Amino acid sequence: MLLSRYIHAGISASLSALPLLMFPLGMPVMVNAASSDTSWIPFDLAQFNGNATLDTKGDVQLFWKTGDEYSTYGIASRSKGYLALGFSETGAMTGADIAVGSMDNGEFKFENRFAAGFVSPEVSKDQQNNMRLKEGHQQDGVTAFVFEKKNVADCLAEQVNVNTESWQWFIYAFSDENTFAQHKAGNKGKSYVKLGTGETISVNEIRPVDNAKNFTLTQSEVAIPTQETTYCYTMHKMPSGKKNYILGERPERSSDFLHHLVLYACYGITDQDKEMVGKDAVCSDDFSNPCNGFVTEWSPGMSGRTFEPGYGKPFGEDYYEYVMLETHYNNPDLIDGQKDAASFSFIYTDQPVKTEVGSLTLGDVGNRFTLEPGKELVAVSRVCTPECTGNWPEEGITAFSVFHHMHYRGRNARVQIIRDGKEIAPLSELRHFDYGYQFSKGLNQIKLLPGDMLITTCEFETTGDTEPVKGGLSSQQEMCFSWVDYYPANTIMMCSQFDMGNSTKDGLTGVVGFCSDSTKPEAERFESASITNPFEALPETGNTCNASNSTGTDSSDNAADDSAASSSLPSLTLLITMLSTLGFYLAFNDY
Structure with a gap:
């Protein structure tokens, strides 16, 4: 990544080190999509004031009510075995603070587990304060339970704080077996849920926008060199007009070798710089990017993004008319014969918006x-x-x-x-x-x-x-x-x-x-x-763990x-202690 003519900074990754089945680029992340059919859920829904459907079928339902110290959550699934709900920092399994419910010899069993990585989560030492079971059910093909979780964790080595005032990542997994082990394919997912009630400005999903226009910036096809790191640049002219506004970002991952897309706004560039428009991509370590304004980017794990009505990122004659599209290719195995023509799509309007969005x-x-x-x-x-x-x-x-x-x-x-x-x-x-x-x-x-x-x-x-x-x-x-x-x-x-x-x-x-x-x-x-x-x-908060x-x-x-x-600076003391053996994967995520 090249940030301005003064700065060099990189977004890099090795293909061999990435999880094999990442969340697909551009796939919408469900955000607070609630299902109308809740008649099958066995616990009282009146105790909650929030609801989100976590899966695409409506078979996994999350409910919540936030509180000052503890918040209450209810999770229900059309399944006959264990059910797990994880509070995650990023939507990944790594670092997730997980509530697991299942039946054990006729009684409902509840555990608090922690995932140190993409490995089987271990039972947390704290089974008293962080999470507390209120009720559990398993009958008629449904597993469900209600529990409390502390908003500010006591022990960040095995627990996480919950973003009760804004957006929180949840991951889930379920099975038709009550033995806690690797689930079947498809019985997992993740969702970015808004727990708070404040106004939302943008969401990490692709949403339709009425009366919006579209444009796509496409890099000319390049032959990916047989070297580990390659940066390529193409100049583009934005849609004409004095004031336009980006309303949504639609990145596309066109190659497995593509590891980031960055769009830079060009201020005060020369006529010679503008002549790059329509020309072949420049792939060179010596290239100096003349554009120094950050517009947006894509990196692994990111989906599209949409601004709420009334908000937009400005561009046009009154702001900037040209942009530089930067692509980073990573080829650690030096594979020959690979080509790519990367692109980044947007929706926009030429009509005024109530509030202009900036990036710092x-x-x-x-x-x-x-x-x-x-x-x-x-x-x-x-x-x-x-x-x-x-x-x-x-x-x-x-x-x-x-x-x-x-x-x-x-x-x-x-x-x-x-x-x-x-x-x-x-x-x-x-x-x-x-x-x-x-x-x-x-x-x-x-x-x-x-x-x-x-x-x-x-x-x-x-x-x-x-x-x-x-x-x-x-x-x-x-x-x-x-x-x-x-x-x-x-x-x-x-x-x-x-x-x-x-x-x-x-x-x-x-x-x-x-x-x-x-x-x-x-x-x-x-x-x-x-x-x-x-x-x-x-x-510091969350550091009252014992020494062990x-x-x-x-x-x-x-x-x-x-x-x-x-x-x-107060130190961020959480360490990720990786397990020495993989054991069973509890693969909540598309990874």
Whole structure:
């Protein structure tokens, strides 16, 4: 991935390392689709105020009622054996906090299990506080149970927090056997469900939109080189008009070798750059992308996305007219004779929308970090300084989704909000990152104000490395980014810090602030005390596990060239302890 003419950052993956049956690109993820037929469900539905159908047939139903400390959930399936409902960070099995119900010698058995990976979930040590059974049923071809789950987990080594105010991933599996083991094919799924009642801005599914127009950007066919990493670029002219708005994104995975699509907005490009329109793709390590505005992307695990009525991403003569489509091909086995013509489709309107949506890039600028090998967790932190956010409108902006991105070593991510020297509630936290299950994380509309400092932290596991790991483009390197969608749109595109090393520009050297504005030809670099100033951090939550099932990490393990600000961050202490044997797969997901 090439972020602006100043920055190089990569989204990379090895074909051999991806799960074999990933959730198909473009397949709609069901979101709060409720079924009208609930007569077969044995528990009282009056105790709930929310309902979602988790499968396509209406045979797996989820109900809930959120509370202050505990929330109540009911799950029912037209099946005769065990039934499992997992609370997942990403829609993957890895890190899922799972409720399992089944019959055992005439009595209903309830267990809390935890999946350390794509392996059989183990029984959690806590069977008392995190989850509590209220009732269980199995009769007439139906298995169902009602239970309570704590909203804020006590032990994040085996449990997860629940996003009761916004969107939550659920995974499920069922069987016609009461023995907890691998289910039959098709008896599983995942769904991104809105538990909260706040206004939704975008959904991670493809929805029809009335009176919308369509356009598709297609890369000319390329012969995929017999090398591990290849980046290709094509310039495109957007549909004409002074003001248009993207209403929905429809990515397509055209090749098994395709591992990301990124669309960049082009501001202030030259006539020579525009001559690339209609030309063959440029596939070269030496190509310098002149376009520095992030529009959108696709990575493994992502489906399409649709904005709710009244919202749209602006483009046109008043914004930008040209875009650069970047494709990354990964060919670790050096297979010859492969070709691809990648494309990215959109729906849009030329009619005004009520609210314009913008995207803000946070994280590492230039891949100037190194990860120490042999560590369970190594942190990289980057600061978005108040000097840059001070350019936001006086009333501030409202963030409604975040896309966190790392490579295979990525484990946890966080964006913190620092206001007046104190941390307020985090903008976003994501544990158990999985490269094959990436998505745009819905937020409960968080207000950001001019002068706020944002700190993006990524945590990586390097236990399998014997040499330092560099940030970079290839599959064997790493990256740390968070893309925030917000409204109303403004001209600030990227906010971070930049390590100039020993070079000097405009009298600056070392680590400086970095702010990219679409109205200016170059990103601004400046001295900022915020990069090193300490702040009052919120206390950690979810770390009351006993020593046998929790492991902490010290920020002193950070790479040597990380900023001093990272040492003041509260650590994301959750470790993914992989089981030594695979055992039975409880494959909740299409993986």
